[in-house]
Amino acid sequence: MVRFDCDYMAGAHPKVLDAIVRINNVQTPGYAHDSFCDEARKLIRESCGTPDAGVFFMVGGTQTNATVLDGLLPRIGGVIAVESGHINVHEAGAVEFCGHKVITLPSHQGKMCAGELRDYLYDFYADETWPFMTVPGAVYISFPTENGTIYSLQELKDLHEIAGEYNIPLFVDGARLGYGLAASPDVTLPLLAQNCDVFYIGGTKMGALFGEAVVCVNPACLKGFENLMKAHGAVLAKGRLLGVQFAQLFTDNLYMEIGRHGVELAMELRRILEAKGFRPFIDSPTNQQFFVLPNEVIDRISSGISFEYWGLRGEKESKVRFVTSWETTPEDIRALETILTNGLL
Numbered sequence: 001m002v003r004f005d006c007d008y009m010a011g012a013h014p015k016v017l018d019a020i021v022r023i024n025n026v027q028t029p030g031y032a033h034d035s036f037c038d039e040a041r042k043l044i045r046e047s048c049g050t051p052d053a054g055v056f057f058m059v060g061g062t063q064t065n066a067t068v069l070d071g072l073l074p075r076i077g078g079v080i081a082v083e084s085g086h087i088n089v090h091e092a093g094a095v096e097f098c099g100h101k102v103i104t105l106p107s108h109q110g111k112m113c114a115g116e117l118r119d120y121l122y123d124f125y126a127d128e129t130w131p132f133m134t135v136p137g138a139v140y141i142s143f144p145t146e147n148g149t150i151y152s153l154q155e156l157k158d159l160h161e162i163a164g165e166y167n168i169p170l171f172v173d174g175a176r177l178g179y180g181l182a183a184s185p186d187v188t189l190p191l192l193a194q195n196c197d198v199f200y201i202g203g204t205k206m207g208a209l210f211g212e213a214v215v216c217v218n219p220a221c222l223k224g225f226e227n228l229m230k231a232h233g234a235v236l237a238k239g240r241l242l243g244v245q246f247a248q249l250f251t252d253n254l255y256m257e258i259g260r261h262g263v264e265l266a267m268e269l270r271r272i273l274e275a276k277g278f279r280p281f282i283d284s285p286t287n288q289q290f291f292v293l294p295n296e297v298i299d300r301i302s303s304g305i306s307f308e309y310w311g312l313r314g315e316k317e318s319k320v321r322f323v324t325s326w327e328t329t330p331e332d333i334r335a336l337e338t339i340l341t342n343g344l345l
Helices: 014-022 035-048 061-072 114-126 153-165 177-183 189-194 225-231 240-249 254-275 295-301 330-342
Strands: 054-058 077-082 102-105 135-142 170-173 198-202 212-216 288-294 317-323
Touching: 014 240, 035 054, 035 189, 035 212, 035 240, 054 061, 054 225, 054 240, 061 135, 061 170, 061 198, 061 212, 061 225, 102 114, 114 135, 114 153, 135 153, 153 170, 153 189, 177 189, 177 198, 177 254, 240 254, 254 288, 254 317, 254 330, 288 295, 295 317, 295 330
Parallel strands: 077 102, 077 135, 135 170, 170 198
Antiparallel strands: 054 212, 198 212, 288 317
């Protein structure tokens, strides 16, 4: 079975796994207060061009989103996100569980429109009854989005500028950040850091065994954050296991290498599907590819190719998602082409 279900089905990139094995018997202080985490922080700050940024390590994406937003938001605050945003749809209400409402705006293939954000904030404070409503205390976006789309540099600048006008932070979910950067013509890691207040560098979907690295560009946003992390159960006792992975990912440009690899194979996968006459329903330049396939084709190829429905199965055709990753090989893409052509591997 060749799997295109998601980008975290395998363990870790061999170089990352080797790094973990090498330090297995090394004893260090706990809770990310060790030399491996210090090295990872240094490498991340250098890569982002943010020498004074706070860098914090956590285990998974939902934990990271809920903890960061709890730190960014005032007690009465809510977070603005698009309707399709991960925190609104696929995190089982983790943000609300922390006591913060998710305030939704329309989704434009996963993206937030800066003009709609401005209109919402203007209208909110123009309403005399706003003291009786949930105060917008942060803006949340993903790069890339849940739909595999990416923001242009200008779009990021516009969102950050509007959020800044209302003195609220812009937080970027970077679960698949490496794939987004690899697909972007104008957004780099330093430019992303310049155009938001807090973001995280996803590791789980980018070759790490587990782990996300939060980068707080604006230190005023997350005061006392280590205490809050502990309260959320978000501090790993064996923190060096996070540090050593991110240190490896940010050595010799491995993180971006993984991103380019996933995107290049996703584009080849897309070319093959389009050559067979199938149409994408989202124009994604990243490692997630979304297509409409006849149900008979889905049933025929599912014996050898694994992928996900994107929504409910239709009567005659259905929307599906294919995802590539660091572990996807050219042979996997050829296998898809073979089974589409011949019906077997």
